Amino acid sequence: LAEQWSRNNRYERGTIGRLMEPALAVFGPNTSVGDAIDGLRPIVRSAFITYGYVIDQDGGLVGLFTMRDLLFSDRLTPLAEVMLRDPFTLLADLPLSDAMKRTLNRHFPVYPVTDINGKLLGLVRGSTLFQEEAFEITAQPGAMVGVDAEERIATPLFQSFKFRNPWLLINLVTAFAAGGVVALFQGTVDKLVILATFLPVLAGQSGNTGCQALAVTVRGITLGDIRPGGAKLLVIKEALLGLANGAVTGVLTGIAMYFLATSQNSPDAVLLGVAVCVAMVASCAVSGISGALVPLTLKRLGADPATASSIVVTTATDVASMGLLLGLATLLIR
């Protein structure tokens, strides 16, 4: 056991190697079923044995057998004939998030762990993996808005404050970027104060569109749904979805602007309606693209694809939507 501990510590945090237990029920391929049963008898008294493993003389894993195999086979049969050949294994230096994708639909009680040459190094219990998985997956919505994976309901108030405050300060900086866009066009807002009413509509709408794309992309990465080369297609799909949803909501918002502007006797009601509509379509497309691109980029950089992704996406959508509306209005209406 001490040996296993020192072996585990050679692997990086967040890899399978760190979670290994020693493999105790290990036999050669020529061992008979009867000898394996007798060999296991003292082991099962002190350890919880689910599977037995068969290794060759170099320690390479060649097969796996169950207690059921032993129970219903002849005592003289060699293990090589009852074992399952080439069992599913995990590599010791595999990151947990990758192990998650591979084990998601297998759900075995125990996984053998090997090095790159197939040498058996230890075992990882499915329950250990799953606890890590459930912990990690349920942390995703929080990670998107800057909540630490360690924070749970019982986390003390001050600790929660320390976890969340740095991200809120980062969010404040990005929020000022959005505010800066409005400041840039202060003259336009001053002249056409009706625009101020539509800024939160555009920002809210494109923000939610972006967060939909973000959620679908992060989920796809978690479930291992994105094939090699599929990233580009995904970005295009989200851009088209943004355009389509932007068109529907843009027309509605444009009509609302037209009527509100008319009711306020604005001479530019039509142009204002067109500006809002175009800004909505374009900013929803930007939202879809950034919602897909941000987690894909984070993943490519080796980071958790959820980290602060919502903060980045909503900043992009705020800047795009308000910048587009105010920019268009400045150009169109003089």
Added chain:
Amino acid sequence: LAEQWSRNNRYERGTIGRLMEPALAVFGPNTSVGDAIDGLRPIVRSAFITYGYVIDQDGGLVGLFTMRDLLFSDRLTPLAEVMLRDPFTLLADLPLSDAMKRTLNRHFPVYPVTDINGKLLGLVRGSTLFQEEAFEITAQPGAMVGVDAEERIATPLFQSFKFRNPWLLINLVTAFAAGGVVALFQGTVDKLVILATFLPVLAGQSGNTGCQALAVTVRGITLGDIRPGGAKLLVIKEALLGLANGAVTGVLTGIAMYFLATSQNSPDAVLLGVAVCVAMVASCAVSGISGALVPLTLKRLGADPATASSIVVTTATDVASMGLLLGLATLLIR
């Protein structure tokens, strides 16, 4: 098998009863280990047996045994002596989300399913449960912003559009609520156009604060961390966190407002700074409260606590933050 199917169909969708397989390895408590082995021999040829079950004459589950127990016990011992008594079971009418909480840290390969009287009705494989669980948990960030749990990367474009568009239209209605608040104070914005710059800062900041509280609360519900009576404490904690984070960001934003207003030679720079600071503190408190209350309320209503929660929370934070700033400015500065 046909019998099991018709039995399963008596249970509601989304309950454990719907996922049951028949329990085949079932014996009486006085059966000997040897007889159980002989009785299992034909069954294991056609079915994947993990555990055996021991039932009394009324069909009530009294114990569970493993192949290991059979392998290492004397053939004459009755099952009653080798079995694990009172094994962990799931009730057939248990909703999946509750089953998830109970099995999260157990991770058994197979769970026996009973009715309320303890009668054995069937089995549910851990892998079946976990697939449902992983599918459900990874859908949460999407559910918050109106993405259907069925939507995945491979969902065709038009189907994605049909899934997401209704929620975006709902979001549009709520976004107009935020826009309506600004429209209500159009006179104030007209007079103090600098306020328009700070509206997205306040909305973005309190929106993210609210989504942090939301994410932590939804995670707590999923992991079963919220104890009876703990909901009230949670809301208070999030309100205090909102106040604390609002104080930090409010002071910074207030100072930024003061300097910007001074640079524009506004005579009301101090009052504007105070208004922004107070609005930030108060709206972050509202954000924390709504972030915790929305999922708790959805759960109490019997709905998925994540559904559209982010849409509701960001609407509340938009309305609160912009209403507070514009309302305060209207009151303070004449």
